[in-house]
Amino acid sequence: MGLRDDLQADLAEAFDGDLADAVAEFTAEHPGPAAYDPATGTMTSTVIAYSGRGVFAGYRLDQIDGTLILATDKRLTALQNEVTRAPVVGDTIAGMAVVRVEADPAAATWRLQLRA
Template sequence: MGLQEKLQTKLAKAFDGKLADAVSAFTGSYQGPGVWDPVEETTTAITVTYTGRGVLAKCETKRIDNINILSGDLQLIALTNEVTDRPAEGHTIAAPDLADRAKSVSYVVKGVQVDPASATYQIQLRAP
């Protein structure tokens, strides 16, 4: 078992156990490839959706620079093997509101990083 599998196994166990209260399911979406018709102002692109689960939290105060990371930005940590497509900047992610988990909020992906073992995504989210 390589490092990636070992990390993902341990984190998945934590997501199901000790972190279960903090783990949230999310849905991501983006416009797939298509052709734009400038006359009709329509496109043949369809919306591509993907799902996953992860831990959603506010960004650390020391990381907020009010240029790249704003005070309202959130960080979503998700296992790469549990997300059904690769998140990217500009995608929309619907996830529970931190204040009221029964309510869903749409966020815009501002950045995505993958850890060195390619086990997790760290996704920076911003409310539109």
């Protein structure tokens, strides 16, 4: 196993054990391509659903600047191998818009900024 696999295994074990009370399953939506409906002559938007689990948290007071990070923003740390699709800016997770997506250096977790 490589470093990434070791980290993901250790984090999954922590998610199932010591952090189990803080871990939440989530559902997400990615706006898919619009499809033309010849019967109505209109474009219909599609949604690609995906899921995962992670830890939702707020930001520290010293991180909130009122512009890039709002007091109501949430952080989500999710295991990459448990998220069924890579999140991108513009997706919706747990009813909140994804405004920033980062991967840790080992590519074991996603760090997401969510805005209500």
